[in-house]
Amino acid sequence: MTVEELAVQRVTGTGVAVRGNDVDTDQIMPARFMKEVSFENMGEYVFYDARRDAAGELNDHPFNRRTGASIIIVNKNFGSGSSREHAPQGLMRWGIEAVIGESFAEIFADNCTAMGLPAVTADQATVERLQAHVEEHPNAGLELDVERARVVTPDEEVTVEIDAAAQEALVEGIWDTTAIMQANLTATQTVARRLPYTGR
């Protein structure tokens, strides 16, 4: 794919609010589903346990009620714990195209960027207002403008924070860094040779 095709300038769609601080990646993707050697089915397993009651029946979890949503709105320290990319892969394969939250765990945010999935932050009051908006007006829709770092709803337009490097990577379509770094192979080998330690 070309950088134009990979570029993520804006995400538009309906939203889903998953409330609570410290939603760890074990909750987003329980470990037992990581026994599959591909990410293909992860969309089916996202929030698997949280979406079911003690008897195993689907409960009223937002992901059960808001199928079709493309923007998830979360609170503080979302994606903490395990580095499993299975978590953001599951969100993306379920249909999520952008994440708005109060804050993210570092590895989770890096995984999102490495997958071309925007993860932006806003203060607590703004996030809670956006959550209330999508809960009260599930079909109203909203837009994340990555380039301008703005979230637009029918009620308001707010500024969000996005890591400058992630923003550049998304807007320019250069979030897949393999080819870019591979082009620096000679410089990499020079760095490797200069190190006082080798491999085996």
Next chain:
Amino acid sequence: MSERTLYDKVWARHKVADLPTGEDQLFIGLHLMHEVTSPQAFAMLRERGLEVAFPDRTFATTDHIVPTEPKARERPLADPQAETMLQALEENVAANDITFYGLDSEYQGITHVIAPELGLSQPGMTVACGDSHTATHGAFGAIGIGIGTSQIRDVLATGCVATEKQQVRRVEVTGELPAGVYAKDIILQIIRTLGVDGGVGHVYEYGGPAIEALDMEGRLAVCNMSIEGGARAGYINPDATTYEYLAGRPYVPDGEEFDALVDDWESLRSDTDAVYDDTVTVDADGLAPQVTWGINPGQVVGVDEPVPAPADITDPTARTAAEKAIEHMGLTPGDPMAGYPVDVAFLGTCTNGRLSDFREAAAILEGMSVDPDVWAVAVPGSEQVRAACESEGIDEVFLDAGFEWRRAGCSMCIAMNQDALGPGEVCASSSNRNFIGRQGDKAGRTVLMSPAMVAAAAVSGEVVDVREVAT
């Protein structure tokens, strides 16, 4: 920004280029790998027709899905998914000339246990692994970072990650640990103080007299749980303890080459006038054994302290989180964790699955019996740890007390093999995460603590202050 810290020096040494995004291209000197997060990365490599750039710097083992019951390790594994996953790793390492310590190796074990004991992890390195506990290797004065699968693909294909330099927080641990209180208690106290997201945007440099007094295994336990505090990496400046541990290990050069390395490692220590982005102090004097009461590793109290009451918490979101934790754990606010009944005792993991951990627990278990209502499981972090324990007769102490004695793996820390909590069971655990569902059933409950505290809980049938059990 920080200046003249070990982090700054190691970063400068490994930086390859400025990327167009504004990130740095950072060379990874040691890439560790396990079966769960790597198959998708190899698949991406194959799709793109790419090869592994630095197979000589890549080392793999199998830990997450392996059975720990000795007879269950026969191939094919009983769980077809686990067998498929293990075969995928075996094929990938063979096709790409990657060193692999598999189930038939005397060095098999948890990635973050075997790399230190093999001498693979050394001061001044950059270490990456598709596992959040890669911070463990910071105990040597290395930068260890956990990465996701897309970044594993990058490291495989290019030897590098695209990343940004972070702020450096000095975590100064003053004083001296009392008897019966361990490295695990220090790190739980740090996370309790700074919060589970306190380290976001930072790496932690642990130092001060209580850190310097720790042996390497204690330092590994501290750095291991950096991620539980939100810090992607944590490290300790190398010193004589570090060099003594490394000397003579399989991947560590000897003779003059070793002496030259020590000189280099000394030069990497943070300078006395290093600049930190901030400094926090935690006191080890008078520290009590720490235990978790909730569902994240920052919900910690001293074993005799009252569990906090949600009603006393002013921030509404934090109050909701505490209410959820109290409900999940079935606790009464105001009661201490001492006396909380346990069903399972689990000893092992990349945090506390090393020889000293089993020695400390064995010292408690000697001549004692596990409570008849407790299922107690000891899982050495590596086959080398198991062998060392067995040569000291530690396995006999565990077996005589009523523990099961297993083979190496991640086991009930993540419950991807047969070892798991059942509904409602409470586990006294030497692991690192008390998240809902982490150890198996989503109604299972985890209380994190030191290995000695796990042994004390096993014999008492409830959470107890190990200092009251120790003989």
